[in-house]
Amino acid sequence: MTRFATTRWSLFLDARDPGTSRRALEEICRAYHAPVLAYVRGHGYSQSDAEDLTQEFFARFLEGRWDTGVDPHRGHFRAFLLVAVRRFLISSDVAAHTLKRGGGTLQLNGDQELEQIEAPEGDSPEQAFHRAWALAVLERSFARLREETARAGKSQLFEQLSPYLGERPATDEYQRMSEELGLRSNTIAVAVHRLRARLRELVREELADTCGGPAGVEAELHALRDTLRHLDG
Template sequence: MNAFRTTRWSLIAAARDSPSRAQAALDQLCQAYRPPVLAFIRHSGYGNDAEDLTQAFFLRFIERGWYAEADPQRGSFRALMLTALRRFLSDQYERAGALKRGGRTVESGSLLEVIASDGQSPEDAFMRAWMGTVLEHAMQRLEEEWSSAGKLDQFRQLAPLLLERAEGDELRAIAVANGLRTNTLAVQTHRMRQRLRQLVRLELLQTVGSPEALERELAELRGALDEMT
């Protein structure tokens, strides 16, 4: 576990072992993984209450100790979050049913309403947002590296090329703007793309327990993406 002292798992350990550090751990987890949690809740049919439920989920994740038996050697942080989310929404649904049985009115926005119009399941929405979050974190790290090298402006011009291939005219225009030959720019962009892949792997490594688990996680993410496309 030494290699994972600064990972998402270490935040969970901090909350588990030191109640005084639980809020700081919660804040970091909420900031890092709020988008996929919010996506899952919204696509589970919760409309106006989705934002509040997202915050409530993270609070309960820490306060109820759902992470207590979590072990990075037995699964990914993503799987842990998804299991906890299902449990949380199940509790919400049962609570809403109890209120209705008790003759009390439940606000229309707090129960299962209309599933989001894009037709994604909660799991698909969570997976897309999770992958987007991982990529965003990796891009932020790549930007920091280029900024430290005094090349922030160049990074901002080249960053769009990492995700979408540029046409010849566009590539030449960017090359001219940076005082580079088109071939040189293409090589540089290729190297940036390779570095981004490395940073994505490092980001995911924070959420699993071993290099072997990382490969399984990558395979599962690729498979899920193939099914959604």
Template sequence: MTSWERTPSPGAIRPLRSGEREDGENFPHTPPSAVLGVRDTDPVKRERSFVVLAQRYWKPIYKYIRLRWRTTAIDAEEFTQEFFLRAMEKNVFAGFDPQRARFRTFVRVCADRFVASYQRHRHAKKRGGGMAFVSFDFGAAEIELGAEREDALTIDAEALFEAEWVKSLLQSAVAWLREDCVRKGKGVHFRAFELFHLTEESERPSYEAIAEQLGISLGDVNNRLVYARRHFRAAILMALRECTASEEEMNDEARIVLGASF
């Protein structure tokens, strides 16, 4: 894993302090809710929304099934693929009721129900092939599962699902920030963020060390970190808006990811 792919802890990205300002740069556009989009009458919009949700949840679901149901990697891959295929075909996610649970809890419960049912009917003819419209890198997920948790088969599966959901969200925000900074010619901004937030805490360099390494002043280090943190936070909120059904749910999830100070 390269350093930029490491996931910063949620609490590491603090809100701006009084006096810190926007710098005029554009933030990520505000996307529509994919949770609501799966109910759209337009089939193209429904599929697009489903793809967003599948990309966000496939890895937490795969790892959850692997541990909760004590399956082999091959079975967990089959269950995950089939779960999302069935969810798309039957428009399962359109049945979400935000008054009863968070969407991520709803997805996990749906996966449990699916696996329990599917295991009872595995004699039925299996479909061939995968999901052409979204790629699931199960090999990488399995490697992560082993590398992250040597005791993976003894930990609480629900806790892992929650942690994996947060990790997936943060990693997507890191990837967006990196690409956005490169596109705007602000590679130094991302590099400062990478050095300070994506380095192991025990090895995290000081502002002085970052300034020396990047050949900029201490004030520039602070300014570039302010920029990167602000945009990273915006990217998280963008991703959360896609996979929640209401402003209230989005804010509740943001407090979990960004901390009580959100």
């Protein structure tokens, strides 16, 4: 069994340690900014308004320590974050309308309030959220792989081969790279294979940080693949 099959949940554990909490919380906000922004934009807000709302959401996340409501044994952080931003947007939208009407006390009737917000044609806000989430996981994994290869002194090789980590290069591409890099085509093929394998491991690590247990990792991995298949389509 792979050593990444167990849950690390490291960012959230660090967030609950007084010595590392602020750094970890800020890292969580940076890591998952894009899915929240995509969800808000999916409800028809302008880019600037969506950015403002996203910043406010994460400010409340930090101040309210919403991370303490995350239980790795009871679900995935992806689902938790989606529910949190949905409720936040409900309260923000209803509060704005209440103030415009000169009202006072804010009362919510559940998610149906959010359905009254006009969404643009195309993907639903939830689809936009899941797509941005999948891309964020890949980007974080890719960035970690770039850092690892840089520490190993192989940055140039990585930059040459990175375009082929998503799709296997054709045979003639190996030959072309062989001539450019001065390496045997078999050596390049092995390097691509190893980078692809390591990238998969890093993706699993990223997912393990957001869910509980091996079954949760597999479920998140399946969801990520399904989302990316629709993206390619």
